[in-house]
Amino acid sequence: MITYYENERLFKLDTPNTSYLIGIVDEENFVGHIYYGKRLLDAEASYLLRTQELPYVPSKNNRERGAFYDTFPFEYPTGGVGDYRESCLSIRTESGHAGSMLSYVSHEIMAGKPGLAGLPATFGSDKECETLKLVCEDVYVGMQVELLYTAFSDVDVITRSVRVVNKGKEPFYLTKVYSACLDMDNRDYDMITLHGSWARERHIQRKPLGYGIQRTSSFRGESSHQEHPFLALVDRHTTQEQGEVYAMNFVYSGNFCAQAEVSQFDFVRMSMGIHQENFCWKLSPGEDFQAPEVVMVYTDQGLDAMTGTFHSLYRKHLLQGKYKDKKRPILINNWEATYFDFDTKKLLAIAREASALGIEMLVMDDGWFGNRSFDGCALGDWFVNEEKIDGGLAHLVEEVNKLGMKFGIWFEPEMISPDSALYREHPDWAIAIPGRPGTQSRQQYVLDLSRKEVVDCIYGMMSAVLRSANIEYVKWDMNRQLTDIGSAALPPDRQGELYHRYVIAVYEMQNRLIHDFPDLLLENCSGGGARFDPGMLYYSPQIWCSDDADAVERLAIQEGTALLYPLSTMGAHVSDCPNHIVGRVTPFHTRAAVALAGTFGYELDVTKIAREEREEIPRQVALYHKYNDLVREGAYYRIASYSQNHHYDCWQVVSEDKRESLVTFVQVMTRANHKSRRILLKGLDEKRRYRIYVEGQKPEREDGELVYSGDTLMKAGILVPDMLGDFQAKLIHLVAEESEKKGQVE
Numbered sequence: 001m002i003t004y005y006e007n008e009r010l011f012k013l014d015t016p017n018t019s020y021l022i023g024i025v026d027e028e029n030f031v032g033h034i035y036y037g038k039r040l041l042d043a044e045a046s047y048l049l050r051t052q053e054l055p056y057v058p059s060k061n062n063r064e065r066g067a068f069y070d071t072f073p074f075e076y077p078t079g080g081v082g083d084y085r086e087s088c089l090s091i092r093t094e095s096g097h098a099g100s101m102l103s104y105v106s107h108e109i110m111a112g113k114p115g116l117a118g119l120p121a122t123f124g125s126d127k128e129c130e131t132l133k134l135v136c137e138d139v140y141v142g143m144q145v146e147l148l149y150t151a152f153s154d155v156d157v158i159t160r161s162v163r164v165v166n167k168g169k170e171p172f173y174l175t176k177v178y179s180a181c182l183d184m185d186n187r188d189y190d191m192i193t194l195h196g197s198w199a200r201e202r203h204i205q206r207k208p209l210g211y212g213i214q215r216t217s218s219f220r221g222e223s224s225h226q227e228h229p230f231l232a233l234v235d236r237h238t239t240q241e242q243g244e245v246y247a248m249n250f251v252y253s254g255n256f257c258a259q260a261e262v263s264q265f266d267f268v269r270m271s272m273g274i275h276q277e278n279f280c281w282k283l284s285p286g287e288d289f290q291a292p293e294v295v296m297v298y299t300d301q302g303l304d305a306m307t308g309t310f311h312s313l314y315r316k317h318l319l320q321g322k323y324k325d326k327k328r329p330i331l332i333n334n335w336e337a338t339y340f341d342f343d344t345k346k347l348l349a350i351a352r353e354a355s356a357l358g359i360e361m362l363v364m365d366d367g368w369f370g371n372r373s374f375d376g377c378a379l380g381d382w383f384v385n386e387e388k389i390d391g392g393l394a395h396l397v398e399e400v401n402k403l404g405m406k407f408g409i410w411f412e413p414e415m416i417s418p419d420s421a422l423y424r425e426h427p428d429w430a431i432a433i434p435g436r437p438g439t440q441s442r443q444q445y446v447l448d449l450s451r452k453e454v455v456d457c458i459y460g461m462m463s464a465v466l467r468s469a470n471i472e473y474v475k476w477d478m479n480r481q482l483t484d485i486g487s488a489a490l491p492p493d494r495q496g497e498l499y500h501r502y503v504i505a506v507y508e509m510q511n512r513l514i515h516d517f518p519d520l521l522l523e524n525c526s527g528g529g530a531r532f533d534p535g536m537l538y539y540s541p542q543i544w545c546s547d548d549a550d551a552v553e554r555l556a557i558q559e560g561t562a563l564l565y566p567l568s569t570m571g572a573h574v575s576d577c578p579n580h581i582v583g584r585v586t587p588f589h590t591r592a593a594v595a596l597a598g599t600f601g602y603e604l605d606v607t608k609i610a611r612e613e614r615e616e617i618p619r620q621v622a623l624y625h626k627y628n629d630l631v632r633e634g635a636y637y638r639i640a641s642y643s644q645n646h647h648y649d650c651w652q653v654v655s656e657d658k659r660e661s662l663v664t665f666v667q668v669m670t671r672a673n674h675k676s677r678r679i680l681l682k683g684l685d686e687k688r689r690y691r692i693y694v695e696g697q698k699p700e701r702e703d704g705e706l707v708y709s710g711d712t713l714m715k716a717g718i719l720v721p722d723m724l725g726d727f728q729a730k731l732i733h734l735v736a737e738e739s740e741k742k743g744q745v746e
Helices: 062-069 302-317 344-356 393-402 421-425 452-467 492-516 553-562 588-595 611-633 710-715
Strands: 002-005 010-014 018-025 030-038 089-093 103-111 129-138 143-152 157-166 172-185 189-195 203-208 212-218 230-235 245-251 256-262 267-273 281-283 288-290 293-299 331-333 361-364 406-411 473-476 521-524 542-544 601-603 635-640 648-654 660-667 677-679 689-694 707-709 718-720 728-736
Touching: 002 103, 002 129, 010 129, 010 143, 030 103, 030 172, 030 293, 157 172, 157 281, 172 245, 172 293, 189 212, 189 256, 203 553, 230 256, 230 267, 245 256, 245 267, 245 302, 281 288, 281 492, 293 302, 302 635, 331 344, 344 361, 344 393, 361 473, 393 406, 406 452, 452 492, 492 521, 553 588, 553 635, 553 648, 588 611, 588 660, 588 728, 611 660, 611 728, 689 710, 707 710, 718 728
Parallel strands: 331 361, 331 601, 361 406, 406 473, 473 521, 521 542
Antiparallel strands: 002 010, 010 018, 018 030, 089 172, 103 129, 129 143, 143 157, 157 288, 157 293, 172 267, 172 281, 189 203, 189 230, 212 256, 230 245, 245 293, 256 267, 635 648, 648 660, 660 728, 677 718, 689 707, 689 728
């Protein structure tokens, strides 16, 4: 899987269908990127480094060393000495100078994949992956840089991360540490990124890549609603089914930068890492800094193949815990049902009705603690308000359990309200710049989690609540972004470390939570989907996808999310109507069809909805139990995009053995005087015959449903008649004929 060719001084990393080549050149041991793409049978590709062209290598043409630096395809470029493209590593010495250059020193190839200290990362056994550690140095600074690469044997993925060590006698400062870089020739690429805002996260944007730097980034203290730590470069003609894709995804939940740069010589530099805004990390002698992991995917089979690779990697090598491969309980959350206006009596009324309809868990959202009667107070006071929760939390949970339901609870552990007992006692625990009025957002501040005493206090209060009753689910929220970056506990020369220390502390808290409560289902949330990233998925198998649960708005949100992340990770609920964010009214069955593409649950007051909707819930519950294994484990394919065609949306999941498939078709806008739509299915076994069922629809023939071969369904497609009215949905179920198990078409 990873081979070192000593004579050629070349490393070759192989996954099932891709190869990645690294070369060591010249007597100064520069580390160059040779190739990343379709799997090569041999390693004879060093000529791609172009070291036999002007300006040659420095040992042959030292007078043009600067030109060499500015054109060589560096594996991990540094700044300040002549490469004017965007660097991955920048430093400042005690004397105030910037500039570095790395040379190869040694390497190690090891079975398996080591963890990253304090950080989430993908994992794999000795049989599933191999890791290359390239050790480089800058002797003038006293800096050692370890470049880590892992190649997986079961998915076409290479992961990268970086560790920087101070081997010198004086401190130096890291002012930029990216985790991965890819230098290659420009081939008329498009750039795909994910953008949005609160209530409309992760909308797909595709645009031509031009000269200069094009980037997507966040320095909000989180991966953010607005941008996403993902970047793909694709051939201009790449579609869902064909074409080249180079993709990067950052396993990190804080500030990030993902960018592509086209240089004067039509070379492309693609890079990703922690955003350098307000980042400065002091490394004293003997100290090290571990950068987060980047996941790299290459395919020449289009965006569906890229998506399938990310889904497989995250399901097998990132998600963990009891619920990793398990059906999640159908929950009902009281937020849109009651907001802050609830008590034990109201919650039990919802639970009784929900339990009778087949819903399996009640989640008590914001408003149960301290004097929390609205969203401007009490964050940080994590003790039960027994005036509202009459009889205490244990009594409430016991009564819910008697109904056969599980119980979950909401926390926002990272925040503090100015109007709280905790803030009055510890005002210095909030992130703030001394002497400057703090910037409030939602009338709250952010706790300085870089301080151990703060983490221990908050976690202690949380764990006391969780131990006080049979709580089986936690929704962990974060409802504002970071400002006023200052810590009362960090010295002046380490204030630039706060952003990253904050994220590390969040990881530490969540790691403690899932280890102290291993049976707990943790769902992350950040004002909806502001921190939906691989870093969070390492600790929680699902994340609340967006606060906007409107079925139509969710089409684009869930399309962009599913581009990278398995459907099992997407928190999706049937919400109230008119929708509380956009005011749209959509049919109850359409809301369910869209939510079935995720974890599935309800966000409404089941005691107040129309009788017809209440009677429909048991049927929706049955659909969830019928299809969730398929949705959770199956291969996902994008058939059509409402955000592109503005009329309808369609996606498909196919079981691993290709014997079953579910197609979800959503007609957003109806059409007058049109014929049916023809859609081409994907992922089926072309030699099998599939019986077609439409949920809620009687068979078209007396002797059963229509039966077609997989070949016909994928090449000729199926017809979906127009439905009467806007916002309509159909679930189309395909089941392979038993007589065709051996794969022969009659």
